[in-house]
Amino acid sequence: MPENLAEMEDLEAFRLRARAWLAESMPLLDGRTNHQIMADDEECVQARALQRILFDGGFAGLCFPREYGGQGLSREHQSVFNQESSPYEMPVVFNVPTFAIMAATLLDFGTEEQKKRHIPAMLSGEEMWVQFLSEPSGGSDLAGLVTRATKDGDVYILNGSKIWSSGAFRSDYALCLARTDGQATKHRGLTCFILKIHQPGIEVQRIMMVNGWNEFCQEFFDDVAIPEENIVGALNDGWTVASRLLYHERDAVGGGSKFISGSSGHRGAQGAGRGDLVDLAHATGSTQDPAVRQLIGEARALDLVGNQLIARTTKGIMAGALPETAGSIPRLFMATNTERHHDIALEIAGSHAGAWAEGDPSGGVGNEFLMRQGGSLGGGSNEMQRNIISERVLGMPREFAADKDMPFDEVRHNASPSRPS
Ligand SMILES: Cc1cc2nc3c(=O)[nH]c(=O)nc-3n(C[C@H](O)[C@H](O)[C@H](O)COP(=O)(O)OP(=O)(O)OC[C@H]3O[C@@H](n4cnc5c(N)ncnc54)[C@H](O)[C@@H]3O)c2cc1C
Structure with a gap:
């Protein structure tokens, strides 16, 4: 939004401004649908290009703060924009998880530097993000994950595997939850890291599903070095970050x-x-x-x-x-x-x-x-x-968990899976 407009633009004025800009700038759907799941890489390139157009036009990240490349507008502005943009091709693939989950979590827990570095890059279509939470040993018991990040000087060395990551093959970064302290109880020894996906030591395998889609991925980590400054939230307090992410x-x-x-x-x-x-x-x-x-x-x-x-x-x-x-x-x-x-x-x-x-x-x-x-x-x-x-x-009693108060390394759990050949 231009700087000289009022702090929070009137909804009707915003509607008219958005309508005129959309008609001039975005391609019409013409009977097609916007895809959350990308059929091919070409669609993904197009989604990034469209996101850039929204960003340059001042219509990306309507509810994100201006200091991180957003527009600082209200939920109501977003809903007006969603109505107005419905006839147009929109890069909806960025919504989940990049904007609504990953950027939202970074806003809550990221350092100033992390937010300034990544949120504008997400809003401009340069960075697509994914979440690395679930593991082959089980997803519901998230706090029982076995992927490890071990401190070595000023980096952490990541080993293990994540699975069911939606669209990881085409994404640039992940928020990855890993165990950093095996002596702590299972919820206490976890840390959340920003992880660059395409780098040596990370292998991304796509999973072919029964309906023919291959959107899901499994990743294997072999001694991947993560700089200390990529920790999101506090060391060993990754459960707090992950709980917010899940919210x-x-x-x-x-x-x-x-x-x-x-x-x-x-x-x-x-x-x-x-x-x-x-x-x-x-x-x-x-x-x-x-x-x-x-x-x-x-x-x-x-x-x-x-x-x-x-x-x-x-x-x-x-x-x-x-x-x-x-x-x-x-x-x-x-x-x-x-x-x-x-x-x-x-x-x-x-x-x-x-x-x-x-x-x-x-x-x-x-x-x-x-x-x-x-x-x-x-x-x-x-x-x-x-x-x-x-x-x-509803405040009913918590489900019984025998391993809740034990150091994680003493808890019996599934082994880390070996890589399929
Ligand atoms: C469309 C889709 C997108 C996804 N995207 C991602 C992603 O991007 N990143 C990512 O990390 N993961 C992703 N996942 C994985 C998802 O988070 C896991 O599938 C989910 O958490 C369940 O874990 P699981 O599949 O290992 O099942 P399990 O944890 O093995 O559970 C098996 C069954 O047991 C039940 N169960 C387990 N524990 C309990 C309990 N305490 N009480 C009652 N019932 C229980 C479960 O409800 C389930 O029915 C995605 C999954 C889907 C379907």
Whole structure:
């Protein structure tokens, strides 16, 4: 926003300014959808270029502070911009995790130097980030991770492996949680590091999934040197940083984050799974089928409930009436709602979901169904969200953990995995 405008621009004036700029600067979608999951490297190059255009135009990072390259505007400005930008191609791949999770966590815990170095680079499309949390030995028990970072002079030497990292192959940096003190209890000996991904000692392997996507990666670390100044938060206090990161993730996945810019149009990753059930009914000639109409009505009602739940929970957290952990409530709802939408789409598509001719608009529903569980795992499984709601929203007793007070090195755990040949 130009410096001479008022500190916080009037919403209507902002809407008109954004509308005019978008029409001049961004390509129209023309029936395509914005992809959170990139089909190929070319799309990723295009997303970086579009993010740069937003940055140069003063429309990147609307809710990020100005000193870190953002616009210092409000959640309402972001929501107006999201409405106005819906007909345009937007680099939504940057939203999660780069902006809404990684930049948000850096804002909370990064040093001034880390924030100044990385947040403007994210907002200008130069740096894409990913989270290195989950490990092959298990993701839910995050504090039980076995990747080690051992101090050696003024660097830490990283060894181990991370997995299920979304888009790591095309990302530039990660926030990586590693064990720095095996003598401390499992939550106390962890540290969060900024990690440059493409460097000697790090091997990134893409994982081919059953639906043909190869977005997930596994990384192997062999004596990777991390400078001490890359520690985020305090040494051995990585659990505090990771807990905050997971809060931002629940907020982003649950729909409450103010750092999400633009929308994918459809809520499914690539089209027919969710937002266009009516189109699907038209394509399958079932608009007069009473059962299909019921299903579409149910899906619509669930979406409206979801939107209200997000708004209410976000307001409650902002007003202090609900704890931040209440973000698990919409996160859980959105995950079960996604499952239900995939079931409904599959039911409407019928046999078209199993086999379809090229160009059949209902084709692909079956393929998307294979990702049905994704939202119920990413950012912590539904079961973990239910645990959080019962323990940290409702104040019920904590789940028993035999290893909670033991030095981690004395806890029996899975071995670090060996690399597949
Ligand atoms: C779409 C998607 C994107 C992801 N992106 C990333 C990423 O970018 N970076 C990253 O680090 N990870 C990522 N993940 C991994 C994700 O965080 C893990 O899959 C998740 O934390 C669960 O860990 P796990 O798969 O090892 O399952 P496990 O931890 O092995 O759990 C297996 C099952 O046991 C249940 N369970 C475990 N413990 C408990 C308990 N205490 N109480 C009740 N039930 C329990 C779980 O709910 C689950 O059903 C992603 C996953 C998905 C699906």
